Amino acid sequence: MASNGEQKPDPETDRYNYSRTALARLVLSSELQELADRAIAEVPTANDSWSQPGERVSAVLELVQQAQEALTRAVIYERTRHTSWELIGEALGGITRQSAEQRYREALQEWKDAQQEPYYEPVGPGGIRGSRLHPAAMEPTATGRRLDAWTHQHVTSRPTTYADEHPVTGHLPSLSTAEEMVQVLDAIQYAQAHDAGPTFRAAMHERKAALLDRIATEDGKPEAAVQAQESRMLAARLREEAASG
DSSP states (O other), rough: OOOTTOOOOTTTTGGGGOOHHHHHHEEEEEEEEHHHHHHHHTOOOOOOOGTTTTTTHHHHHHHEEEEEHHHHHHHHHHHTTTTHHHHHHHHSOOOOOHHHHHHHHHHHHHHHHHOOOOOOOOSSHHHHOBOOOOOOHHHHHHHHHHHHHHHHHOOOOOOOHHHOSTTTGGOOOOHHHHHHHHHHHHHHHHHTTTTTOOHHHHHHHHHHHHHHHHHHHSSSOHHHHHHHHHHHHHHHHHHHHHHHO
């Protein structure tokens, strides 16, 4: 539940308030935070006397595997920033561009596909849709608040970070009008292809209308204002459809 009177964001639409680069960074930060927590948990020795032989090796192996996941997320983030495969290959220890791209091509494509289709198809009649998109990207506002609080609690060795009210969310890449419009149009296309409910479709058309109004004002394009009105009328019909049941 949102605190301080703040309305909890809709998990179906929250991600459209963020650039895809910002979403990728939140996912990376979330993976690093989880990795750090799990690593910290392995520092105490109090339970060593009754741990099973090899248990510490297994625990650290899991950390290595999670670090590999964080590395994959770092590569995805760098690619959303348009970092070249050549530079990524150098950062990975001097491997070639082709090797770097081949190693992470599948993960990068899955990230892009999940942006378009955030759920897996349900299995069997009445099946539940599993989330395909990383939880941090699915609910970025809640994730950002959690990571800001975690950073204040744990990153105390850097005074500038500790004094920053929003050490994670305050420095995410901003969402441009053009990028937001691309995301909204992608969402509308996805909604049409997957017969999404009228409430979600209405929200997307309302967002599209607001963006078109902004374009009409900022870029001096009166035709965008006409398109905005059309989107607003469509959203109103969808709201009526949702209300009627």
